Amino acid sequence: MKVVLFGATGMIGQAVLRQCLLDPEVTAVLSVARRTTGKSGPKLRELVVDDFTDFSPIANELIGYDACFFCLGVSSAGMSEADYTRVTHDVAVAAGRALLDRNPNLTFVFVSGAGADGTERGRTMWARVKGRAENAILAMPFKASYVMRPAAIKPVHGERSRATVTRIGYAAFGWLLPIVKVLYPRGVTTTERLGLAMLELVKHGTSKRVLESGDIDELGRQAELEPS
Numbered sequence: 001m002k003v004v005l006f007g008a009t010g011m012i013g014q015a016v017l018r019q020c021l022l023d024p025e026v027t028a029v030l031s032v033a034r035r036t037t038g039k040s041g042p043k044l045r046e047l048v049v050d051d052f053t054d055f056s057p058i059a060n061e062l063i064g065y066d067a068c069f070f071c072l073g074v075s076s077a078g079m080s081e082a083d084y085t086r087v088t089h090d091v092a093v094a095a096g097r098a099l100l101d102r103n104p105n106l107t108f109v110f111v112s113g114a115g116a117d118g119t120e121r122g123r124t125m126w127a128r129v130k131g132r133a134e135n136a137i138l139a140m141p142f143k144a145s146y147v148m149r150p151a152a153i154k155p156v157h158g159e160r161s162r163a164t165v166t167r168i169g170y171a172a173f174g175w176l177l178p179i180v181k182v183l184y185p186r187g188v189t190t191t192e193r194l195g196l197a198m199l200e201l202v203k204h205g206t207s208k209r210v211l212e213s214g215d216i217d218e219l220g221r222q223a224e225l226e227p228s
Helices: 011-022 056-062 081-102 125-139 164-183 191-204 213-225
Strands: 002-006 028-033 044-048 067-070 107-111 144-149 152-154 188-190 210-212
Touching: 002 011, 011 028, 011 067, 011 191, 028 056, 056 081, 067 081, 081 107, 081 125, 107 125, 107 191, 125 144, 144 191, 144 213, 152 191, 188 191, 188 213, 191 213, 210 213
Parallel strands: 002 028, 002 067, 028 044, 067 107, 107 144, 144 210, 152 188
Antiparallel strands: none
């Protein structure tokens, strides 16, 4: 299996990259990002890209892949809807179209977030935009496409968010995650289970195209139990 990974330097992307490099069924990983991951290995190749709305300069590098894990994301804090749409919706759509043109049998997994609004009509700006991006990806005629909506995520292998506010939040309140897991089991998963769940979607698929936090955690848990 050959994988394209967008957003490998973020917390979720770091986790997915780790699982891809560990998985013997994954033979190659192409990281497309604005900076290098700092990782190396025989499976990993990196493309540093400045313009994420136009992938034509790297079009020939996007041929022959089986899966795409799209893990790019930013906070909407302080952003207008137009700016957040450009970063969240337009980039995902540009990546999807570039890959679809060259890999019609590809499985596309889009990481969204808990609370995303698939109706695109809610009052919350970020949720509307995320929902619009989800719908755009799901409408593309890939072999398969899935949306993942994680809620609280516990880093377990040293993954760190690049966003300062998020890092501060984990430092201050990360100790609460085990308690939240007990009180609300479906609301918390780990970075490892999230990465495992994404690979499971490509390998075996699932009847649900939109996976909420509990679905992600259960799929990852099942993957943990599978014999290696």
